[in-house]
Amino acid sequence: MDVSIGRNPRLLAALVCLVVGVVALGLGLAPYFGMGATQPVPLAFDDPFDDPFDDPLEVAAPLPQPTAAPVELIVYVSGAVYHPDVYRLVEGARVKDAVVAAGGLRDDAARDQVNLAAPLSDAGHVHIPALLVNAELELVPADAGPASAQALQLIDLNHASAAELESLPGIGAVLAERIVSHRETEGPFRSVEDLRNVTGIGAKLFSQLEPLVRV
Template identity: 35%
Template sequence: MRSRAQASEHAETVSRRLRLLSAELNGIRPPVEPLALDEPHTHLRELRPAGGEGASGADPAEAEPATTLPPSAESRAVAETLPPKVPVGGRHAARRGSSWLDLSPFCGSVSLTPTTLAVIAVVVAVGLGITAWWVVRDDPGVPVVAPTAGPALATPVTTAGATAPGSGVPSTDVVVDVTGKVRRPGIVVLPPGSRVVDAIKAAGGPRRGADLTGLNRARPVQDGEQIVVGVPAPPGVAASSVPSVPSSPGSTGDLVSLNTATTTELETLPGVGPVTAAAIVDWREANGGFASVDQLLEVDGIGEKTLAQLAPHVTL
């Protein structure tokens, strides 16, 4: 164990060596004084005994530190050129110095904080939503056409040769039945003022070898008449005369309807027996009726000669 005197001598020796070392260092390089802004705990202090340099019995731990050396003029000039040191908290505080957004263009004019930027973003989003809703609302879309109500009463369809109910005005068309040796025998519709020759042309024209003697092709046709072409008319009846309305089927001089006559009525026709009459009825039921007198040629047992005999006596 050292005595207090030995400890005091040891402290003086250490202090003296430190002063000598400092003097040697000052001779090698210019002295660098601590900056005025340096923290006090970084200053180099000189330890001295509490009772003076030669005091005995002083404890080195209880020695009084020496007064801090004042800064030189050169260190003060260097300190004035440096920016002020702002204390920051935390060891990572220096990393927070740079902002996530460079707002240098707005420095001094607008102060944009994160809260302000959030408010601006919300306002822009709301504005875009309102604009989109406005555009969608103004879009007319596909126009829906309302169904038009149909006529309350349909116009009655009148057949050719018939008069409209309540009008009292006859139809302007003329309907005639062209039979005999023509290419397309049947019902033809002609304009008013048409003649027999027009009816024959409408039926396809006469067949080759058809005898038109005794047929007045210049005569005006009348509505509802029957024109027989190339077939000799029965005695006392003109070839193209207008037939009278039959009083009863099967009577003398009356025409027999191919579409409504029974087998008994058909047997009254010249050249038609029970077998031929039954064949006519069977063909009529199988084909839905006769469209022209010339279709009798399709019935079994009827040829050109029989057709020439039947044509003046039958109708549709």
């Protein structure tokens, strides 16, 4: 027999109750089967205004810069200084530094002919000229006899040091060393004329030296 639901109120009510019960049952069991609504998970975004160098512990320490070793200058100092020799100086040194290293200027140094502010260079040669004095006067003791009251103080070729020889006109460090070497290898000078046997001393230079030296 064909029965219409719309015409049977009891059947309609029973059907509605069944649907409501099924829905309620489904809602009650949903949490146990993971069917509940999921909580939104916030996404992490980098802060564009966050300065990564705010934390001092995260800032890398600067690398130590290598320091260059000072440049060394080797300079030969000769002439009217107290200790002519080869000296080691630092880059940027001046002639004055070389003179100080050599003990300073002697009293007979021609100071006006030296530029103490001139810069030095490696393997350089600083020569301090001496004053060109022909001879120094020395008082003779009263019991020296009827000789002249004054006598010339001449450079002794057999005893003068290389520095003393450099005080003579035209005699630099090289010629002074040659004179000393000559008397050491050939023996003492027997006369002033023997000075001409030294290489580098010609007739013109000898004529200037002859009145200033003795043996």
